[in-house]
């Protein structure tokens with residue numbers, strides 16, 4: 001068993017507020033964890049996005065920021081890294097992933113259009129809706145079986161994709177594929193599935209765009225689990241993935257190990273021209289796109305570090321360590337453990353709380369109350385929606401996500417998280433559900449106010 005392939009050069013002190021303080025903090029935050037101050041959090045597993053520890057090599061790169069308005073040196077370094085890994089003809093930097101989504105969808109979606117995906121992430125879904133489109137999820141059935149151990153539960157149901165294109169082809173401007181599939185538990189998509197989706201897209205003349213936020217972790221799972229890839233490098237696997245697509249949206253805040261940054265890449269030169277015009281309007285000139293030269297450099301270097309196999313092995317091993325320990329303690333988690341996070345299934349953990357009272361939200365609050373650990377709700381607060389008749393439709397999975405920042409915490413921190421779950425489990429009958437007292441819309445989870453039902 002190998003330890004981390006790095007040593008710690010800089011540390012950032014963290015404190016744990018007392019139980020009484022935590023109670024006060026929760027109340028003041030209206031039981032929405034997004035309102036809690038970072039300095040009041042001991043272990044922050046809210047997200048793995050933008051929370052990575054940069055390397056000394058990246059920090060050195062920050063000092064080499066070329067802050068010229070046009071054609072700065074760092075843009076060309078980033079261009080080289082993107083060419084090497086992704087291989088698309090064109091790209092524009094963006095300040096983060098959702099800006100890439102915004103630019104792509106505002107350029108190619110017209111009202112009434114449909115965008116299918118294995119599963120859209122929340123900002124992707126919201127950006128499609130904001131442009132008058134309809135996001136559609138076509139995951140394989142296994143995605144909804146939280147405890148079934150299948151190797152590639154992130155896959156798209158290709159039969160359903162074909163059916164949708166048979167019926168509604170003219171309404172579909174592009175097909176998306178999220179790797180790894182964040183909204184279904186960080187589960188990977190197999191190369192076989194990517195190839196099939198790509199073939200269907202070609203058959204119907206539709207471009208395939210990959211939401212590539214965690215492509216390196218996905219490539220690592222392909223290497224580990226898919227026949228024929230054991231002896232391929234992560235770079236070779238990534239090259240093969242992107243050779244099957246026409247473009248990608250990318251948040252550098254995940255597998256590029258930066259605190260801010262992203263890009264939109266594509267092969268279509270005509271689309272690129274339109275994208276550049278749109279980019280100039282909302283992000284900036286096409287060679288910096290909402291980022292400083294130093295940020296471009298950190299992302300160029302981070303992209304290359306993010307495909308290092310020793311790094312990926314230790315990264316995934318830490319996430320799986322947390323999953324294994326929770327499993328041993330009988331805490332219901334999504335199986336198998338995904339790439340960037342462990343997901344606790346709250347309907348099973350707190351069966352006495354109905355979905356209308358947000359069991360995953362209750363668990364998030366309880367984890368903070370117990371140990372000042374911050375997690376995030378991925379359940380009814382995020383995904384419940386009203387149908388045409390005004391009846392609320394609840395998502396099939398009610399999850400609390402424990403996302404692990406890259407290169408930040410040790411396994412001793414993971415042990416604290418496990419212990420907190422054990423303590424919560426011992427007193428779970430006392431835990432109340434919640435109601436929303438303020439907040440609506442598809443992004444309400446960021447701002448809603450809650451109150452305990454009891």
Ligand SMILES: *Cc1c(COP(=O)(O)O)cnc(C)c1O
Nearest residue numbers: 096097098121123182213251253
């Ligand atoms: C994070 C994420 C995004 C959005 O990226 P941001 O940098 O947070 O704007 C889009 N899709 C997926 C799958 C993500 O995980």
